[in-house]
Amino acid sequence: MDIILLGPPGAGKGTQSQRLVEHHGMRQLSTGDMLRGAVKAGTSVGIKAKAVMDRGELVSDDIVSDLIDAELTEMGPETGAIFDGYPRTEAQAGMLDEILTRHGRKLDHVIELEVDEDALVERIIGRFTCAECGAGYHDLFKLPKVPGTCDKCGSNEFKRRPDDNEETVRKRMALYRAETAPILPGYESRGIVSRVDGMASIETVTHTIDAILAEG
Helix, strand or coil: CCHHHHHCCCCCCCHHHHHHHHHHCCCCEEEEHHHHHHHHHHHHHHHHHHHHHHCCCCCHHHHHHHHHHHHHHCCCCCCCCCEEEECCHHHHHHHHCCCCCCCHCCCCEEEEEEHHHHHHHHHHHCEEEEECCCCCCCCCCCCCCEECCCCCCCCCCECCCCCCCCCHHHHHHHHHHHCCCHHHHHHHCCCEEEEECCCCCHHHHHHHHHHHHHHC
């Protein structure tokens, strides 16, 4: 089963993708991670991507599509794919259809995690992580049991992402809406779009997604 998981930064796509990997044996295809991996590995696509990024330019749709194509070839038909961060445009949506067809696959579901913008801002600007082990915390929802001490490794060092501020988050939300809105009507016409309350608890969102996938 192949699905697209949509949602703005902070909606919980990463968490839910990891649960799908663990519970259903799927593979998360995050274009950002794949680009970094290809550049580090020095693959032919990675070399092309690095040259573009070194010039300060955006990686083209063709390069991203080549990454997706190579990953699907490596995976084989028995493993389902979770597309995270791709497609972002109508052109990429068309390319993805072509790639899947070449591999004898098709999109089964497009799942959008819907969020309340103000609540999402609160969720994102309050998060921080252990600088040692990466365990996640939040100013309001998940503080360490012992103040200033990581529950997992005992470290006393924590960090926050510099772009986890209100202005940046709202810009990301606006960009997400601008990019995603054009691709949804095509998928809606196929009857494969489902919307999930991304503000619900992690467990509730997981159960809802599982129920959607169980429909086939």
